[in-house]
Amino acid sequence: MNPREEIMVPTPERRATAVKADVDGRVPERTIEHLTATLHAILPQVRDVPIAHAWCGVLAVPRDWESSIVLDRTTGMGAAGGYVGHGVTATNLAGRTLADLVLDRQSPLTELPWVGHRSRNWEPEPLRWLGVRGMYLAYKAADWHEARGRYTTSPIAVVADKIAGRP
Numbered sequence: 001m002n003p004r005e006e007i008m009v010p011t012p013e014r015r016a017t018a019v020k021a022d023v024d025g026r027v028p029e030r031t032i033e034h035l036t037a038t039l040h041a042i043l044p045q046v047r048d049v050p051i052a053h054a055w056c057g058v059l060a061v062p063r064d065w066e067s068s069i070v071l072d073r074t075t076g077m078g079a080a081g082g083y084v085g086h087g088v089t090a091t092n093l094a095g096r097t098l099a100d101l102v103l104d105r106q107s108p109l110t111e112l113p114w115v116g117h118r119s120r121n122w123e124p125e126p127l128r129w130l131g132v133r134g135m136y137l138a139y140k141a142a143d144w145h146e147a148r149g150r151y152t153t154s155p156i157a158v159v160a161d162k163i164a165g166r167p
Contacts, residue, residue, distance in 0.1 A: 027054040062119035071101040
């Protein structure tokens, strides 16, 4: 089959939801079925396109939800990350940006706002854990309200976004 005729579905990270993300590295069929039904509800025109792959993993989120690329010229150590679910596309751009930084090339990529960005640290445990779990529950409640016919963003999600510092 032509890869352009297939859909790959990223599954949710391991978290406190009704949809379980993975079991021993495998995505449960129930999760794939749930996400496929959601995809078809949103985009019914892709109903006949087969799902090629499903994958999942832990979602690492910087405190401010902002991606960053940093290079310590003293040590030569560089890092790029914080893609918050956009890694498939952002890693390519981040790699090219980091390459320009390492080679000391001025380019439009090295002028992007994520270059040199530093997120503040998360709160200490167990406050971070409690806050993250609370946010998952808030977003789960917002999803529940929206799935029952709400045509605008749930006020619960709006408040949760403000608390989380999401843009």
